Amino acid sequence: MEKIPILKMGKFLLVTIQVDLYDRLALTLEEDLIQMVFKTGSKGVLIDISALSIVDSFMGKIIGNIAGMSSIMDAETVVVGMQPAVAITLIELGLPLSGVHTALNVEKGMALLESRMPPSLDDANDDDVD
Amino acid sequence: MLMMTMLIKESLIIQQERDLVYCRNRVKEVAAKIGMGIVNQTKLITATSEIARNMLIYGGGGTMRLEVVTKGKQEGIQLVFEDKGPGIADIQKAMQDGYTTGRSLGMGLPGAKRLVNEFVIQSAIGQGTTVKMLKWKNG
Ligand SMILES: Nc1ncnc2c1ncn2[C@@H]1O[C@H](COP(=O)(O)OP(=O)(O)OP(=O)(O)O)[C@@H](O)[C@H]1O
Ligand SMILES: [Mg+2]
Numbered sequence: 001m002e003k004i005p006i007l008k009m010g011k012f013l014l015v016t017i018q019v020d021l022y023d024r025l026a027l028t029l030e031e032d033l034i035q036m037v038f039k040t041g042s043k044g045v046l047i048d049i050s051a052l053s054i055v056d057s058f059m060g061k062i063i064g065n066i067a068g069m070s071s072i073m074d075a076e077t078v079v080v081g082m083q084p085a086v087a088i089t090l091i092e093l094g095l096p097l098s099g100v101h102t103a104l105n106v107e108k109g110m111a112l113l114e115s116r117m118p119p120s121l122d123d124a125n126d127d128d129v130d
Numbered sequence: 131m132l133m134m135t136m137l138i139k140e141s142l143i144i145q146q147e148r149d150l151v152y153c154r155n156r157v158k159e160v161a162a163k164i165g166m167g168i169v170n171q172t173k174l175i176t177a178t179s180e181i182a183r184n185m186l187i188y189g190g191g192g193t194m195r196l197e198v199v200t201k202g203k204q205e206g207i208q209l210v211f212e213d214k215g216p217g218i219a220d221i222q223k224a225m226q227d228g229y230t231t232g233r234s235l236g237m238g239l240p241g242a243k244r245l246v247n248e249f250v251i252q253s254a255i256g257q258g259t260t261v262k263m264l265k266w267k268n269g
Contacts, residue, residue: 020154022147023183054154054172056179057237085172093176093241094227 004029006036012044012113013037014106018051026062034069043075044113048106050081060095067100076101076116080109138163138198144211145191150182153194157207164198164205166267174207174265177242181211181261184238188231189213189259199264206247206266211259218253225251 002025007014013036015029033045045066049055055063067077078101082090090097103109138160142153154175161171178194185192192213199208218224225243230236243249248264 020151022151024147053158054175054179056176056183057235057241058179058183060237061235083172085169088169089172089176089245092173092244093180094237094244095235095241 003032006032008036008040008042009110011042011117012046012110013040013042014046014048016048016051020052020054021059023058026059030062030065033066034073037070037073037075041073043117045070045075045077046080046106046109046113047077048080048109049086050083050105052086053083055082055086055090055095057093057095060090060093060097063097063100067097071099076113078103078109078112080104080106138196140196142194142196143191144182144186144194147186150179150186153182154179157196157209160196160198161207161265164207164267166207166265170265170267170269173245174263177245177263177265178209180238180242181209181263185211185213185215185259185261189215192258204266204268206264206269208262208264211261211263213260214258217255217257217259218251219255221251221253 004015004017004025013033015033036042037045047063063079070077080103082102101112103112142156143149144153157178158171158175161174182194190213192211195210197208199206223229225239227240228236242263246263246265247269250262251259253259
């Protein structure tokens with residue numbers, strides 16, 4: 001079965017959507033991502049949509065669902081690389097993508113997630129050593 | 131002066147999800163061919179996606195007729211979506227932001243209307259629904 005790969009990068013998950021998705025594939029991605037957040041306890045989800053030439057209400061709903069479910073599990077969602085034409089169209093369509101952060105590219109998206117993480121847990125672990 | 135006219139007039143069947151992707155791609159291809167800018171292209175294929183999906187989900191599938199039309203120097207794309215599904219009881223309601231019978235967002239119809247230059251919807255209970263949209267190249 002076709003699937004969109006989900007990469008684990010440290011505390012975060014990264015999904016790069018390479019092609020315009022048909023609905024079933026998008027739904028599968030939603031389920032898989034939510035499962036992965038749950039299983040890995042990831043604190044952030046990055047969705048790279050730079051290759052997408054369209055985000056319609058269906059895809060918008062999927063992104064919103066991913067963000068909503070992730071936030072219940074204490075993870076934040078960042079959509080990266082949205083093409084300007086897609087952003088303009090989304091506004092006119094009337095989809096605000098609420099609860100979703102956006103960033104220009106994966107690097108900036110990562111930085112955004114990092115900046116929103118609570119002070120590093122590693123420090124707390126260090127304390128335990130003595 | 132010799133004018134080049136593009137004769138594109140075709141009909142696509144939308145019966146399953148994959149047809150949605152194909153019909154979006156075809157509209158994009160034709161839009162690019164007539165020189166429609168990327169923002170207008172994106173608006174048009176997004177509207178296409180909304181109406182074609184409605185036709186699939188609520189109308190049991192149907193057809194999309196695609197035609198390149200001209201008016202004076204204006205060139206554009208006209209799309210007519212037609213299904214023989216159950217029809218829409220209250221079009222005025224269906225055209226409102228947020229109205230849905232499918233537990234969705236209810237943004238498809240009103241959103242699509244905002245994205246094109248002309249939008250006409252006709253529906254009759256038990257007979258089906260027709261949506262006609264037009265987007266000018268520079269519109
Ligand atoms: N081709 C159709 N045949 C029958 N009913 C339709 C058709 N298209 C739309 N409708 C009705 O109109 C309502 C509004 O459609 P609209 O596309 O605006 O919202 P939606 O499909 O419910 O949600 P969204 O498009 O945001 O996912 C639908 O819920 C459905 O009841
Ligand atoms: Mg719809």
